[in-house]
Amino acid sequence: KAGVTQTPRYLIKTRGQQVTLSCSPISGHRSVSWYQQTPGQGLQFLFEYFSETQRNKGNFPGRFSGRQFSNSRSEMNVSTLELGDSALYLCASSRDGSSGANVLTFGAGSRLTVL
Amino acid sequence: AQSVTQPDIHITVSEGASLELRCNYSYGATPYLFWYVQSPGQGLQLLLKYFSGDTLVQGIKGFEAEFKRSQSSFNLRKPSVHWSDAAEYFCAVGAGANNLFFGTGTRLTVIP
Numbered sequence: 001k002a003g004v005t006q007t008p009r010y011l012i013k014t015r016g017q018q019v020t021l022s023c024s025p026i027s028g029h030r031s032v033s034w035y036q037q038t039p040g041q042g043l044q045f046l047f048e049y050f051s052e053t054q055r056n057k058g059n060f061p062g063r064f065s066g067r068q069f070s071n072s073r074s075e076m077n078v079s080t081l082e083l084g085d086s087a088l089y090l091c092a093s094s095r096d097g098s099s100g101a102n103v104l105t106f107g108a109g110s111r112l113t114v115l
Numbered sequence: 116a117q118s119v120t121q122p123d124i125h126i127t128v129s130e131g132a133s134l135e136l137r138c139n140y141s142y143g144a145t146p147y148l149f150w151y152v153q154s155p156g157q158g159l160q161l162l163l164k165y166f167s168g169d170t171l172v173q174g175i176k177g178f179e180a181e182f183k184r185s186q187s188s189f190n191l192r193k194p195s196v197h198w199s200d201a202a203e204y205f206c207a208v209g210a211g212a213n214n215l216f217f218g219t220g221t222r223l224t225v226i227p
Contacts, residue, residue, distance in 0.1 A: 004158075006158075033214070033215075035215075042217060042218075042219045042220065043205065043207075043215075043217035043220075044217075045214045045215065045216075048214060056214050058214070090158055090159065092159075102147075102209065103161060103164060104161075104215065105161070106151075106158035106159040106160070107158050108156075108157055108158045109157075109158050111156075
């Protein structure tokens with residue numbers, strides 16, 4: 001079966017712009033999580049959606065937002081981009097998992113460069 | 116608070132040699148532990164996980180890990196490394212609602 005699909009894979013933006021990233025989970029997976037990966041901060045949890053509701057949120061400013069659609073596809077948006085937002089944004093899906101005992105399957109990521 | 120420590124930033128081993136990557140965690144409840152691998156420009160691939168039961172868990176690609184509660188450790192091992200194992204390895208603890216806390220990663224270089 002198809003894995004987690006993230007689009008676009010690469011994109012370049014300038015400071016002050018906004019960006020929207022898309023994630024299509026594995027069929028049957030209802031939970032989608034987003035992570036930011038940078039050389040300095042490593043892998044950090046952004047937020048998690050289940051059944052179109054945000055269940056959990058990491059420690060990121062309000063410029064970072066997301067949503068989930070009824071077909072479980074998810075988007076994340078970053079407004080007023082800053083240079084420090086340059087990162088690999090990873091999406092992961094799972095069947096459910098309100099506990100930590102859940103296996104996440106990651107996509108290949110969207111590489112954002114902010115100039 | 117949850118945290119994961121991977122003390123080795125970079126490890127170099129010869130092909131065919133054994134490998135052990137260290138991971139220590141801090142978590143207040145029953146830990147759900149994971150090892151992921153990331154090749155350059157790629158996402159994360161799950162190698163193995165520990166939820167409960169047998170403390171020695173087997174994963175893909177010949178990897179295994181041992182959970183030691185007394186030492187708060189979950190070290191990853193492989194008896195014989197292949198050149199294709201060169202990648203970055205991340206240990207993580209599951210904190211609920213698909214919120215994983217990751218270590219800073221260990222980059223593995225394999226010498227032919």
